[in-house]
Amino acid sequence: MTNPPPRDYDIVVFGxxxxxxxxxxxxxxxxxxxxxxxxxxxxxxxKLTALRDRLGGAAGSVGIVxxxxxxxxxxxxxxxxxxxxxxxxxxxxxxxEPLVAACAAAGTDYVDLTGExxxxxxxxxxxxxxxxxxxxxxxxxxxxxxxxHDLGALFTVGQLPAEQPIRLRGYVRAGGVVxxxxxxxxxxxxxxxxxxxxxxxxxxxxQPRGGERRVRAIAGRPGYDRDAGTWVLPLPTVxxxxxxxxxxxxxxxxxxxxxxxxxxLKSPVAAVALTAGVAGAFALAQLxxxxxxxxxxxxxxxxxxxxxxxxxxxxxxxxxxxxxxxVVTEVAGGDPGYGETAKMLAESALCLAYDPLSPTAGQVxxxxxxxxxxxVRLEQAGMSFRVVDETVTR
Numbered sequence: 001m002t003n004p005p006p007r008d009y010d011i012v013v014f015g016x017x018x019x020x021x022x023x024x025x026x027x028x029x030x031x032x033x034x035x036x037x038x039x040x041x042x043x044x045x046x047k048l049t050a051l052r053d054r055l056g057g058a059a060g061s062v063g064i065v066x067x068x069x070x071x072x073x074x075x076x077x078x079x080x081x082x083x084x085x086x087x088x089x090x091x092x093x094x095x096x097e098p099l100v101a102a103c104a105a106a107g108t109d110y111v112d113l114t115g116e117x118x119x120x121x122x123x124x125x126x127x128x129x130x131x132x133x134x135x136x137x138x139x140x141x142x143x144x145x146x147x148x149h150d151l152g153a154l155f156t157v158g159q160l161p162a163e164q165p166i167r168l169r170g171y172v173r174a175g176g177v178v179x180x181x182x183x184x185x186x187x188x189x190x191x192x193x194x195x196x197x198x199x200x201x202x203x204x205x206x207q208p209r210g211g212e213r214r215v216r217a218i219a220g221r222p223g224y225d226r227d228a229g230t231w232v233l234p235l236p237t238v239x240x241x242x243x244x245x246x247x248x249x250x251x252x253x254x255x256x257x258x259x260x261x262x263x264x265l266k267s268p269v270a271a272v273a274l275t276a277g278v279a280g281a282f283a284l285a286q287l288x289x290x291x292x293x294x295x296x297x298x299x300x301x302x303x304x305x306x307x308x309x310x311x312x313x314x315x316x317x318x319x320x321x322x323x324x325x326x327v328v329t330e331v332a333g334g335d336p337g338y339g340e341t342a343k344m345l346a347e348s349a350l351c352l353a354y355d356p357l358s359p360t361a362g363q364v365x366x367x368x369x370x371x372x373x374x375x376v377r378l379e380q381a382g383m384s385f386r387v388v389d390e391t392v393t394r
Contacts, residue, residue: 007080008039008081008082011028011082011083011084012039012082013040013088014078015041015088017048023341024345028346029062037061041064041066043068049064069089069095076105076106078099079099082108084108084109084110084349085099085103085110086348088345090184091119091184092114096123097119097122097126097127101126101130104128104130105130107135108136109137109352109353110137111345112139114140114141115141115146115237117189118195118200121196121200121202125199127363128362134361138364139352139365139366141366142345143344144174144314144336144337144340144341146243146365147348147374147378148331149170149239149240151366151371151378153246154371154372155375155385156318156320157253157254158252160327161254161322162254163254164254164323166253166254166257166322168318169320170239170259170316171225171230171319172235173317174312174315176308176336177335177337187291190286213256213257214256214257215248215258216244217243217244217261219234219260220234222234224268228262231267232262232264233271234261240259245365246367250367264317309335309338311335312337316331317388318331325390326389328387330384330385332384334382343378343381343382347378348374351377
């Protein structure tokens with residue numbers, strides 16, 4: 001690692017004029033520690049200035065940085081000007097790599113909201129070595145994908161003995177409006193699933209294998225889960241991949257760790273409806289005309305009203321077993337698509353900028369880079385991590 005020269009800013013928000021970017025800027029304006037040097041970045045200075053004016057007195061000293069994903073020089077200057085970059089500009093597979101490359105080269109910490117497995121795997125293959133050399137921490141999936149699951153798994157594992165095999169299952173329930181950006185990212189991933197699978201295989205071959213420890217994701221089966229007391233479907237999001245990568249990097253997950261990830265549903269009818277809806281979207285995403293038609297239903301950059309966001313919620317329940325011990329935990333919060341996602345992204349940036357953390361570099365998960373320090377921040381900000389039940393099974 002190298003010692004970077006002094007920077008103009010502690011945190012810069014790239015894509016601040018988008019809907020989630022604006023919420024992230026609002027959160028930082030309301031929760032900035034005294035003396036924080038930060039800026040708003042994007043390609044439209046007029047909109048950035050209007051956002052700064054809307055934030056009012058709390059943002060009076062906020063800088064404005066001109067940056068565009070099509071201008072590598074502007075991204076290099078952005079990365080070299082700050083200690084941490086926050087970006088909400090997606091789909092990341094289309095727009096994200098130039099900024100990752102700039103941060104990796106400049107030794108600048110990077111956080112984003114991506115839930116796109118192909119993008120994360122590509123960034124590991126292309127920029128992890130450079131980030132390791134410069135000391136940059138590249139932390140993807142710092143929103144609802146995948147902080148509740150990654151830190152929730154770490155929290156649950158912490159309640160179990162470290163010297164025995166651990167079996168962990170996560171069950172997701174949520175209510176709220178899916179963001180336009182998330183919807184576009186999902187459709188893009190559906191359309192690119194073959195390329196994503198090929199890139200994932202390439203990463204698995206390139207990534208060092210970890211010693212004698214065994215770590216894996218297990219898909220699980222649909223149906224009624226007696227342990228959870230609910231109907232479930234395996235949830236093939238990026239979340240189990242993130243959890244497994246944390247487990248591969250941290251010995252605390254035990255000598256043999258497995259994780260299964262589910263969406264929890266009220267009835268088999270709901271399970272059938274969800275399966276049919278996802279299958280239909282997957283099929284329509286394969287053709288450009290129908291994919292464009294779907295994107296018009298929920299365009300990126302727009303979002304629900306504050307009243308609608310106020311009604312949003314999520315709960316992720318974990319069941320962990322190790323030896324004769326069983327623990328049930330829960331991570332819970334508000335609107336997953338917007339309010340809590342902006343909070344998690346902003347607190348991740350604040351954690352990297354200000355908290356004393358264990359040295360890490362390269363592409364790392366939230367559990368590896370920030371761990372309990374970020375969990376404490378989120379608890380103080382209103383999210384809950386709690387033990388629901390602990391039992392000895394025999």
